Amino acid sequence: MTRSNDPASLNVRPLWSPSMFVVDTFGRDEFERICRAAGLDPATIEDQSQWIDYEHAAAFLSGVRDLLPDEEAFMHACSYRMKEGFGPLLLALPAATPKLVFAAIARTARLFSNVVTCDMEPQSRTEVMLRYVNARPELETRELCLSRMAATRAIPRMFGLPEALIAEHSCMARGDEACEYVCRFYTRTRWLPSAIGVATGALCAWGLSFAGVTDVASYVALPALFGLIGLVWELRRTAGANVAHAQEIQAALAEVAEHEGDARREIVAFHERQRHWGTAMEEQVGDRTRQLQELVARIEAISEARVSSVRGFSHDLRSPLQALRLYTGMLALKLTHDKAMVGLLQDAESAIDQMDELLGELAKTARADAEFVRLTPAQMQVDPWVDKLRRRVKALAFGKDIRVSVFRSREAPEQIETDLLVFERVVDNLCSNAAKYTDRGSIVIEIDGRPGFLTLKVSDTGRGIQEERIRQVFEPGGSDERSRAPRSLGVGLSVVVQLLAQLGGKLEVMSKPEQGTTFWAHFPTELPKRDPTPDIVVPKPKLADVVTIRRNHSR
Known part of the structure; x- marks a missing residue:
């Protein structure tokens, strides 16, 4: 179609380079398939005088993006054979410079879109800032922004110069009011x-x-x-x-x-912390193994003695039962001041002591099975840790199209008492999950506080979690295998819940598919005081006691 009266139409010229790339790389059939999926006639894209609406243009670029492994490859496709697409305009290149071409693009933006305006602000002879504003920002997609950046980056190449360096400051597809790029480029001699x-x-x-x-x-x-x-x-x-x-x-x-x-x-x-964690787990597995070996040895001894002892058990069991019956009868007849009664009471107390010892052994066994990690209290200064966390998250997101922001609020405590290994294990799990499940967008981490607690808030713009599956992801292996990151076993969040429970902390979560997830991990500023009595059993924490699921998604 010719230029539309619709308030949001786009000239097909920006689609010419990616269409030629698909034809030359994947074949004509693939190009026609993408056009049909986007609701376009292939002849429309090949005629550079045609105009199409934004939805069809975005759908076409999205189809091209799906063929390529990353954004860099997509930007290469969007500047493929770009010089050929300029046609007669190439005759003016000998009298121009890259800076003049950037200025011409800013003045003629309306020749490519009837809803986009462009302003150019020269920074130096080899640097300009371009600012694109769309009157219909809801139509902007990441692929449209990348296609503009690709064309901008390739302009110096038409003069035989290296590509421009592009620094992206904002993007309408990510909710900003404009797309802003700073372009740095080599220039050439003017006549x-x-x-x-x-x-x-x-x-x-x-x-x-x-x-x-x-x-x-x-x-x-x-x-x-x-x-x-x-x-x-x-x-x-x-x-x-x-x-x-x-x-x-x-x-x-x-x-x-x-x-x-x-x-x-x-x-x-990070790997060193993983190694320390593995060492600690190995030590505790070793303790468990020794306890199990002792238990197995005792069971084997009992099993060996069972055959020879089973005939005597009947008589041996009847004797204490008969004694108890006699004691009961005599206690009913005698007064408590009777010396014989005192002896009988002493015998009963001795039996009670033996039973108590057996119960104590049983409690120790139960306690050894229920404990997960022995805590080692240590003081941690928050400010240096925030700096390390910032470097850590940037390292986890390195090489991805992710903006990372880590900051501390005034309410955050100056220091906390915690087990550093367990604390770092919880933080590493939450931060690595945010990096693994976020392909593009942002990760924002806020270190906050409330009376008695340090709060770590981790927000991402990743895949998100279906509401009906949020509770399941906190169970070992409960997450959907198809949605897991590569080499993930789906046990990280279940470990977070158990470790936070040991520290006396809490966890809150809020998520929405395709929009992202936010976790709030609340760490106590002092470790909870445990009863040192060996008979106290530490039960496995209940999910509802540690995790709170927020139902709305307003962050």
């Missing part, structure tokens, strides 16, 4: 200063003719000299601008290298 120099030399030669100078050489030499001066001046300017841009690139690469180094260090530290 305008040389032309001005030649013209200036010619004027000077013409002025000398009025002074009586008629030497032909002066008419040639002066324009050539001034033209050369203009060229040298422009070369120096271009070289200076490109050197400054190269230095910016080096600084950016150094920053990336530093971030990658931090990420590697945090990953190593």
Whole structure:
């Protein structure tokens, strides 16, 4: 169709590059399949004078994105053979520079969309800021934003220069009011200063003719000299601008290298914590194994003695029962002040003591089975830990299209008493889950506090959890296997619940599919005081005692 009167239509020119990429890479049939799925006629996209609505354009780009492994590959597709798509406009390139092309794009944005405007703000000769605003921001998708960035990045390539460096500051597809990109690029030598120099030399030669100078050489030499001066001046300017841009690139690469180094260090530290945790578990498994071995040995001894003892059990059991009957009868007849009665009472107390010892052994066995981790109290300063957490989460999200924000509120306590290994295990589980299940968007972590507690709030824009399955994910292996991250066993959150219960903490969760999940982990500022009596059994925590599920999704 031709340009539509609909308030949200788009010229098909931005779709030409990805369509040619699909045809050349995956074949004509795949291109036609994507067009049909998007409700488009392939001939419409191939005719660059046509206009389509935003929904069809977004559907087409989404189909192309599904064929590619990541956003970088998609951006490459969106700038594929881009120079060919400019047609007769290429004739003007020798007289232009990348900066002039960026300015022309800003002025002619309405030639590509009747709802998008673009403003360009020059930062330097090799840097500009572009700001796109859509009058219908709800129509924006991430693929549309990436296609614009790809075209912007590829413009210097048309001049034989390296691609521009793009720093994305905001994106309408993520809820921002505009898409803002800072573009840094190499520039090339312009011929305008040389032309001005030649013209200036010619004027000077013409002025000398009025002074009586008629030497032909002066008419040639002066324009050539001034033209050369203009060229040298422009070369120096271009070289200076490109050197400054190269230095910016080096600084950016150094920053990336530093971030990658931090990420590697945090990953190593994460694996070290995993190793310590595994060591602690191995020690406790060893204790359990020894206890089980002792129990098995006792059972085997009892089993061996059973055959020889079974005939005597009848008589042996009747004797204490008969004694108890006699004691009962005598207690009914005798007064408590009778010396014989006192002896009988002492015998009864001795029997009670034996039973108590047996019950104590039983309680110890039950307690050994119910305890999960022995806590080691330690003081933890919150501020240094927040800095480490920020580096840790950035390392977990490194290489993904995820914005990470970690901050501490004024209400957060200065320090807490906790078991550092258990505390870090809970934090690692929550943060690694946020990174594993978030492909793009943001992870926001807030360290807050309330009287007696430090609160860790972890919010992501990931896959989310179905409301009817939220309770199941806290059971070992209860999460849907199809929705798990690669190499995940689905036991992380069940471990979080048990460890938080041991610390005396609580967990709250709120989630919505395709919008994200938020966890609130409340850690006590002091570890709960446990009764040191060995007969006290620590029961397995009930889910409802530790976890609260919030039903609405307003964050």
